[in-house]
Amino acid sequence: MDTPMHSPRHVPTDSPTDSPMDSGAELRDFLRASRARLRPEDVGLAPPRYAGASSARRVPGLRREEVAQLAGVSVDYYARLEQGRTRQVSEAVLNAVADTLRMSPAEREYFFSLVTRRTRCAARSAERPERQRVRPVIHRMLAQFGSPAHVLGRGLTVLAANPLARALFVDPARVPVRDRNLAKWFYLDPRARRVHVDWERHALDYAAVLRADTGGHPEDPALNELIGELAVKSADFRAIWSAHQVSACLSGHMRLRHEDVGRIDLDYEALDLHGGQDLKLVVYTAAEGSASADALALLASWTAEPGRTPAGDAERAAP
Known part of the structure; x- marks a missing residue:
């Protein structure tokens, strides 16, 4: 990303890349x-x-x-x-x-x-942040969801995801451990701009969530490293970060373009998981009877059977 995005809410500061620890x-x-x-x-x-x-x-x-x-x-x-x-x-x-x-x-x-x-x-200062873990029951619950869902930890780290969420966002199994992060994918992977119809709006939201996390976990070295990496590699992130927006972003609407099934409009809710580890379960749903629901169903059938693709299904269904 070479050119910073411009937002009416951007407020420049003297030190946009100050460490979260400062x-x-x-x-x-x-x-x-x-x-x-x-x-x-x-x-x-x-x-x-x-x-x-x-x-x-x-x-x-x-x-x-x-x-x-x-x-x-x-x-x-x-x-x-x-x-x-x-x-x-x-x-x-x-x-x-x-x-x-x-x-x-x-x-x-x-x-x-x-x-x-x-x-x-x-x-x-002498304590190491507690490692965030997803309990087995949460993994089982994710597997049984008919909607995309994933568990996010500090700094939007993807700790677990069901097949539909992996097909739409970050697939933890296909990237190195240090890159299993929704913010890193969103700001640094060109595919995220193609997937998100409203990339600019969600760019503000993701930075606001990261800002809230730094307030609650200033001692977390992984979070501090993430902010530093994004600030160095993304001009967009640097510009947005300097505006000091803070938000939990617990619910909202997301419009996506999937390369195989096309446009999908989703509503999402973020729910706190029991256990005191600051884990959030994020579930995405499509309106019942909508074209987006049909697209999700097609994507679900594809992810359920290795080797089967939405394009192939569409060809078989064609008159």
Whole structure:
């Protein structure tokens, strides 16, 4: 990918490829990006009164003093918070800032994690992240699903997938262990652009999920390595990452072009799996009676019988 994509929500920062471990830089850039996405009128400030009807604002979005005013803290205190120079911040202040900046639940959680990361990382720096494992019962459940489904771990790592999901996305059995990752496939494999009708929209979503994961697991070296590799190899990822979007992306709609069965429109839901390992089961379904459901059925018949192809089925069904 040689040319970065352009999005109306892209907000450039001074250091778009800062390491996820650098909590001070992450906090600074995240709050700056959050301010830049809001206008004074979005938070109840009238431009003529606060910005001057005839004077242009030097920076997009809210100023630090406006955020401080609405959050009920001094400008100096908010500036120190944004620069990562505060050691103890009350939950009430963090909630006030999050409310002012209209943070979503995922963004709020990420914000809190950035503020408390130094203490947490110091306490856990000697620990290795727990290896994520998929229980045998989940493997059996995946095999019995009639819809595409896979289990994703930290950083969108594909830990298990049923045949339909392998036919649509990453097939873990056909790539090296370190490449069994949905984000790596999506940003670095040219096939992903051909498969995804709405590649640009999902590119924003995948980066937002990775950003949320770095907030919850700053000590994970594999996740840190993944972010670094994507930033080096994908200009698109670098541009999107610098916007500091955060989201869990637990549900949505996806339009795909499969090379054998054509267009497939799917809805997806991500469900937390029991066990406390941050594993998500993602299930994709097509509307009943739709052309997409027919395409999935054809693909399912193909994946169930080695050597049988959708093209062959189509030829046999032709009059």
